Amino acid sequence: MKIVIIGCGPTGLGSAWRLEELGHDDWSVVEAHDYPGGLATSFTDDQGFTWDIGGHVQFSHYEYFDRLMDVLLSPEGWLHHQRESWVWMRERFIPYPLQNNVRRLPPGELEQCLKGLLQIYKNPPPRPANFREWILAAFGAGIAEAFMLPYNFKVWAFPPEKMNAAWVGERVAPTDINRVLHNLVHQEDDLSWGPNNLFHFPLRGGTGAIWKECARRLPAGKFRWETRIQKIDLEKRLLHTKQGEAIAYDKLISTIPLKELIRAAGLAQFHDMAEKGLLYSSSNIIGIGLEGKVPDSLKTKCWMYFPEDNSPFYRVTVFSNYSPNNVPDISMNWSLMAEVSESPGKPVNQETLVEDVIQGLRNVRMLDGGSRIVSTWKYRAAYGYPTPGLHRDEALSAILPHFERHDVYSRGRFGAWKYEVSNQDHSFMQGLEAAERLLRGKPEITVNDPNHANSKKHPFPFERWK
Numbered sequence: 001m002k003i004v005i006i007g008c009g010p011t012g013l014g015s016a017w018r019l020e021e022l023g024h025d026d027w028s029v030v031e032a033h034d035y036p037g038g039l040a041t042s043f044t045d046d047q048g049f050t051w052d053i054g055g056h057v058q059f060s061h062y063e064y065f066d067r068l069m070d071v072l073l074s075p076e077g078w079l080h081h082q083r084e085s086w087v088w089m090r091e092r093f094i095p096y097p098l099q100n101n102v103r104r105l106p107p108g109e110l111e112q113c114l115k116g117l118l119q120i121y122k123n124p125p126p127r128p129a130n131f132r133e134w135i136l137a138a139f140g141a142g143i144a145e146a147f148m149l150p151y152n153f154k155v156w157a158f159p160p161e162k163m164n165a166a167w168v169g170e171r172v173a174p175t176d177i178n179r180v181l182h183n184l185v186h187q188e189d190d191l192s193w194g195p196n197n198l199f200h201f202p203l204r205g206g207t208g209a210i211w212k213e214c215a216r217r218l219p220a221g222k223f224r225w226e227t228r229i230q231k232i233d234l235e236k237r238l239l240h241t242k243q244g245e246a247i248a249y250d251k252l253i254s255t256i257p258l259k260e261l262i263r264a265a266g267l268a269q270f271h272d273m274a275e276k277g278l279l280y281s282s283s284n285i286i287g288i289g290l291e292g293k294v295p296d297s298l299k300t301k302c303w304m305y306f307p308e309d310n311s312p313f314y315r316v317t318v319f320s321n322y323s324p325n326n327v328p329d330i331s332m333n334w335s336l337m338a339e340v341s342e343s344p345g346k347p348v349n350q351e352t353l354v355e356d357v358i359q360g361l362r363n364v365r366m367l368d369g370g371s372r373i374v375s376t377w378k379y380r381a382a383y384g385y386p387t388p389g390l391h392r393d394e395a396l397s398a399i400l401p402h403f404e405r406h407d408v409y410s411r412g413r414f415g416a417w418k419y420e421v422s423n424q425d426h427s428f429m430q431g432l433e434a435a436e437r438l439l440r441g442k443p444e445i446t447v448n449d450p451n452h453a454n455s456k457k458h459p460f461p462f463e464r465w466k
């Protein structure tokens with residue numbers, strides 16, 4: 001069985017790794033770029049600053065994945081961090097999640113937030129039909145208007161009423177009225193909510209070091225670099241490259257964006273469904289390399305959220321806090337990395353973006369003149385976030401099985417288009433599970449049952465696969 005994998009990001013590498021581990025010899029990877037990693041690649045700029053495509057933090061739901069990370073970079077190759085994330089609004093830092101720390105808001109807004117919470121406890125709203133209704137039902141009108149609605153538009157670049165709420169799960173902190181009241185009365189903060197309150201990061205080379213090493217350990221002859229797939233003939237089982245070459249397969253694992261796969265396979269019947277159901281936003285990443293000392297207010301912070309419109313970014317990471325090796329010389333450099341979302345309904349002026357980000361950083365007091373900008377770096381990921389739109393699941397349930405009937409398995413962040421299982425651990429495991437299915441007929445849990453995938457840490461080895 002000749003298995004071809006398109007794309008050498010975490011998903012493609014998950015398939016390749018497992019096929020090799022299970023001793024299946026006939027596999028190969030075709031990748032458009034000349035490097036592995038996909039969206040989890042890191043780049044070092046001319047001034048020696050290292051950047052990820054947005055702040056990638058490492059946490060996982062799978063012991064298999066955890067062990068692999070240690071195998072690839074060795075346990076000494078990791079730095080371990082306590083997450084410290086904050087919201088900057090109303091000219092102040094408020095610990096994330098905001099809803100547990102509303103006591104830090106100005107009194108008028110605090111009152112509105114508490115009234116909103118009481119309202120939803122008194123009159124529980126009906127089952128929400130979209131993400132906007134979910135926000136209002138979960139947080140009340142006060143918190144929704146102060147933070148959740150403006151912030152979510154900035155992140156997703158789509159109005160929340162165009163999104164479903166099925167993906168939310170563990171990803172958005174729920175509101176616990178008892179905690180809100182406790183923190184208010186005792187003047188306490190909640191600092192480290194959620195599944196990624198501890199995370200680790202490669203000591204050297206940024207996140208991309210993981211995937212470089214993963215690819216390096218696999219047989220070099222099985223990778224075709226700088227080979228872009230343009231057309232797929234589902235009947236003849238042939239891939240056509242941009243260079244005019246044809247590659248035959250028996251089974252295909254595709255990790256390219258599903259919309260591109262539909263186009264390459266010429267499936268016009270899915271065009272409208274994909275346009276309506278497969279929404280996405282682009283991610284613009286702007287790195288600012290600095291000379292000077294990291295200000296005391298940012299020394300222990302990992303990342304910060306920005307819901308207000310005095311800055312173009314929704315999130316900024318103090319990337320030099322993740323590893324001292326992310327900057328040329330930690331005794332005299334530090335770095336910030338900003339993320340700006342983009343969609344047809346939220347365009348971005350690429351010409352002025354870097355300047356707009358720098359001005360935004362000044363507006364929110366991240367840059368106070370004490371440090372000198374010595375480097376700027378910019379990256380645009382055309383496919384950044386797979387938006388969980390209202391018609392997504394309907395589209396996926398028609399399109400993915402159609403491809404599978406032709407022995408094409410579309411997996412990964414944009415291959416399966418499921419935001420809730422699109423981090424590195426999920427993506428790698430989607431690729432791995434596809435390989436397991438092809439060779440040993442095992443069910444694929446991550447892509448088919450995201451809630452189960454996210455419900456716990458899955459033990460090694462594969463206890464859930466009977």
Ligand SMILES: Cc1cc2nc3c(=O)[nH]c(=O)nc-3n(C[C@H](O)[C@H](O)[C@H](O)COP(=O)(O)OP(=O)(O)OC[C@H]3O[C@@H](n4cnc5c(N)ncnc54)[C@H](O)[C@@H]3O)c2cc1C
Pocket residue numbers: 006007008009010011012030031032033036037038039040053054055056057058059227228229230255256257260283339381383384385411412413414415422423424425427
């Ligand atoms: C802003 C941002 C922040 C993120 N933060 C985190 C985080 O904190 N933690 C985390 O775990 N994950 C994070 N992620 C997600 C992480 O990057 C993804 O999980 C992962 O990269 C997805 O892997 P993939 O292999 O499915 O897709 P990709 O990484 O997109 O890889 C697909 C590969 O296919 C190749 N390709 C595309 N088209 C073709 C073609 N026609 N022919 C040949 N090759 C092709 C591409 O070049 C690419 O290498 C973040 C992503 C973004 C954008």
